[in-house]
Amino acid sequence: MIDLLKAQKAFQKYITHYDSTIPSIRLKIIHTYKVIECSEYLCHKLHLSKEDSDLASLIALLHDIGRFEQWMRYQSFADHKTIDHALFSSQLLFDEGLIREFIEDDQYDDIIKHAIEQHNRYQVEDGFDEKTLLFIHLIRDADKLDNFRVKEEEKIENILYVSLDEVNHEQISEKIYQQFSQQQLIYAPDRHTHIDMWLSYIAFIFDLYFQESIQYIQDNHWVERSFQRLNPVDFKVNKQYQTLKQIALDYIQKRSAV
Template identity: 45%
Template sequence: MEKQELHIDFKVAKAAFEKYLDEYDRTDDKIQLKIVHTYCVVDAAEEIATRMHLREEDVQLAKIIGLLHDIGRFEQIKRFHSFEPGTMDHAMYGADLLFGPEQMIRRFVKDPSFDQLICVAIAKHSDFKLEGIEDERTLLHARLIRDADKLDNCRVKLEESMETLLDMDEKTVGASPISPKVWESCKAEESVLSADRKTGMDYWMSYLALYFDINFPETYQIIKEQDYIRRIAERVPYSREDTKEKVAYTVKKLEEKMNIQP
């Protein structure tokens, strides 16, 4: 009996994604940031999956999930011109957009066999903690998209203007204090809750603290190879001595975490 062909065609998905983007203003800095981010997450997902020696079907699935993971961001930017989670749950919105009554997912992936896996991975990719997934393959891809997303966020934090990221310049960020709750999260070596971020430095520390929550040693290896942690930390001029010490401490803890990975 001939094996049934599975319709995971990244070229088809990419063409449909480009058509979807025509509904948005590509000249908007935030829209452009997310377009570039999307394709870089695709590359990051492929790189991690390849280093993990996953089978080709899973590599292609990882790329499709990377392509669609932030599809909800574009409407969030159009409506609110913001990335703030308080304006919209972009991950859940994206999953609803793709898998709701209109079944937009069929524009990108013809075979429905992967719908549940893709939906869960997208819906949960920005959750504070990844919980409640029992299926092993779904959990693999949910972890993979989170790592790929964070991996490209290293590049974003180094390349994008601070005004696009935080609506303030580097000096303003570096002159602001770190709130107690944010510092407690960093000391506990865990991600920072969005609601705890009040100042520019809170946001910048939360970007570093993201890397306490990496799933695969292959991802940490790429971060080490690119020296991302140190480079992100050094982008901002810190005018407060206590801030310099706290950033140095956080960088040290992240480097220790990366170095104990197998």
């Protein structure tokens, strides 16, 4: 049995160890609760059972549990430069036994573990059964959906760690331009500039699994809103940026019409 109220109280207790006045810590606390909301949205649209919906919410609650310690140790959320936050979250929960603070019943452990470990992968690994894949795709989509809200509400400085003016004076790396143009999820180590990073967040749309997630993006105009936050100064870069915007809009329009 899943007691979400108990799990949420345990999460609130856990985060008291971290200073919520630090912008990056506050960002991840809010993100956790918003990912739960996105997960609930998807579960409702997919007509999942209460048990499955509750399990998806629990996974959403725990998916970034390692982010807080990651930030305190490294002052960075860049996994390729620090630690894989998904694996670290899994280790905290299952190697160190933290999971039992959130749920006593161990029947869901394998699904929770696999979903958390796969939620930030460039591609989902092979070998999972249909049930496990459902929860992997739910958390991957819910996480990506809330990232669009984060990128709109948070200051650029809290996301990219440089000023908006600096980002707008940067170039788009050729490899990133090509990956986005080909409607591919962007491989994080290939990014070289902060505008590359920004485009990689928008490129999350190319990895969304559920049709309902695509509809969510379209209904909330997230592509337009995300592109509007930057305005590259260089004429050539701005032209590239607008081209990528149209590619993203066309992609959402095409997939939502399916």
